[in-house]
Amino acid sequence: QVLSLPIVVIVHGNQDNNAKATVLWDNAFSEIDRVPFVVAERVPWEKMCDTLNLKFMAEVQTTKGLLKEHYFFLAQKIFNDHSASLEDFRSRHVSWAQFNKEILPGRGFTFWQWFDGVLDLTKRCLKSYWSDRLIMGFISKQYVCKLLSTVLDGTFLLRFSDSEIGGVTIAYVIRGKDGSSQVENIQPFSAKDLSIRSLGDRIRDLGQLRNLYPNTPKDQAFGSHYNSEHGGLG
Numbered sequence: 001q002v003l004s005l006p007i008v009v010i011v012h013g014n015q016d017n018n019a020k021a022t023v024l025w026d027n028a029f030s031e032i033d034r035v036p037f038v039v040a041e042r043v044p045w046e047k048m049c050d051t052l053n054l055k056f057m058a059e060v061q062t063t064k065g066l067l068k069e070h071y072f073f074l075a076q077k078i079f080n081d082h083s084a085s086l087e088d089f090r091s092r093h094v095s096w097a098q099f100n101k102e103i104l105p106g107r108g109f110t111f112w113q114w115f116d117g118v119l120d121l122t123k124r125c126l127k128s129y130w131s132d133r134l135i136m137g138f139i140s141k142q143y144v145c146k147l148l149s150t151v152l153d154g155t156f157l158l159r160f161s162d163s164e165i166g167g168v169t170i171a172y173v174i175r176g177k178d179g180s181s182q183v184e185n186i187q188p189f190s191a192k193d194l195s196i197r198s199l200g201d202r203i204r205d206l207g208q209l210r211n212l213y214p215n216t217p218k219d220q221a222f223g224s225h226y227n228s229e230h231g232g233l234g
Contacts, residue, residue, distance in 0.1 A: 021100040021112045024055060042093040045075060052115065059119045062131045070138035077104065078111045082142075109165055117165035125194040126168065134158065134212065134221055135168070145183045147213060148173040154210030156218075158199075161188035168199070172209055200225030 052074065053066045066074075068086065075089040076082050078098050100112040107114070118137070122130055129135050135158045148155060153175045161167030167188030173181050186206075189199065200222045203209055212221040219226075 020116060024051065042095045045089055045092045045094050048094050048099075049074070056119060056122075060123045060127050060130060062127060064131050064133060066138070073138040073140055073143075074115075076140065077114075080105050082140075107163070114165055117167075118160045121160075121166040121168060121191050121194075124191050126199065129158075129199060129225065132224075134225075136213070137168075141171075141185070144171045148183050149181050151214060152211060154208060155213050155215070156209045156211070157213040164188050164190070166190055168194075170203070170206070170209065174208070198225065198227065201227055 049066070049071045057063070057065050072086050072089070075084070075086075075092075078094055079089070079092065081089075098111065100110050103110060104114065122135075122137075126135060130137070137158070137160050139157075139159045141159075141162065144157065144159060147157070148171065151173060153173060156170050156172035158168055158170055161169050167190055169188040170186040171183055172186075173183050175181050189202065194202075197205075203218060203222050204226050209218055211217055
């Protein structure tokens, strides 16, 4: 006999996501000398952060990992708590149910299903943009509005969709004649969308997008990601 990495046998592709969650949890949080198949039901949030970061970097094959502001957003999402501070979350424990059983409030999927969708999208379509730090990614709509409320008209940033699995959306600010700001969110792009036309070219097409937050002209930020074709819609 020999010890192996955890294995999950599935009979249908729709079980794949749950199987990956089971393997990840077992790999990250089981003890070497445990009773077979016994894994902690709750783990420190800081340990979960390390696990999500390592998984993200390994899957996407990037050296640019998650930042503390990303962990803060992920904590708010998994604990459904928007009042706690970053320090508050550090002392908390997260359960297997919160990770992969409980449906997120107002959604039709679990935290892991959502995170795994982000992994897949980034790995397939956004690796170079993420590695160049062009995607803020893990940030709430509310915080986006706060960031964009004080910047120039046409300033935009990219975030992973909250409402859809495996989507990236563009938020940008427009200002009325009275100087008031309004943040618009473009319908999320899926991996299928981005396989038809790349993110860089879509950004080039959209004339209302001018500067990547906080103030980098979009052609300077994304120029190396444009295809060599000429023209565009805007």
